[in-house]
Amino acid sequence: MRMIIIRYSRGMRSSTLAVVARDVCFAYAGNDVLHDVSVELRFGEIAALAGPNGSGKSTLIEVIAGILRPRRGSVSCAGDVALVVQRPSAPDALPVTAREVVAIGTWKHGRRMPRRAARAAVDDALARVGMSELATRPLTALSGGQRQRVFPAQGIARRPDVLLLDEPAAGLDRASVARTRRILAEEAARGAAVACVSHDEDAVAAADRVIRLDRGLVAN
Secondary structure: OOOEEEEEEOOOOOOOEEEEEEEEEEEEOOEEEEEEEEEEEEOOOEEEEEOOOOOOHHHHHHHHHOOOOOOEEEEEEEOOEEEEOOOOOOOOOOOOEHHHHHHHHHEEOOEEOOHHHHHHHHHHHHHHOOOHHHOOOEHHHOOHHHHHHHHHHHHHOOOOOEEEEEOOOOOOOHHHHHHHHHHHHHHHHOOOEEEEEOOOHHHHHHOOEEEEEEOOEEOO
16 A cells, blocks of 8 residues: 655755655545646746646645645645635635635734734735725625635735646636736746646646646646
8 A cells, every 4th residue: 555645845945846746646435536646846837737627637736735635645845835726615605805815815834924914915915916996895795706816816915835726717807817827927937836727728828837637647
């Protein structure tokens, strides 16, 4: 039986590799949806995870983020990891504002940034996604597209070393899609490793590297 190792390092970056996943298998109800998947993510790079629905893309980034535990294989991440999911699991009636949602992202390893730094980080993240004017509006009062801009702001607020996103541009208008691509490029430019699940061929083509999955296998 092979050992499962999930390791998250808080130290300085010792190489260009941010994430190393080796021979990862993951199963739902006993059926594998990832089959011996091995991938690497590099600092300063945008990697697009592409492939048909059901190919295991979202499962893979949740395994990398530590949300899901593989039944076999190893995952090592160098630094802080932030995951932005397309449809967060939260009650529709949750009484929080857009600003409060973004502020959750200022927690790192169970500790929050100093108050002044956290406030500045939230302001900056909201401005980058174009949501400053709606910061005090309840999450429930926002449109679907506006919510889709709030959650990436939560992900970038603490400037993570590894930024994982699941279809961040889904449901956005053209201007917001362009803004999202610019933000991902900015995150990579500051040195973060960025991995983005996408079905948009333009976004895939703009990535530095493409990882294609098909039926739970790396296809390239």
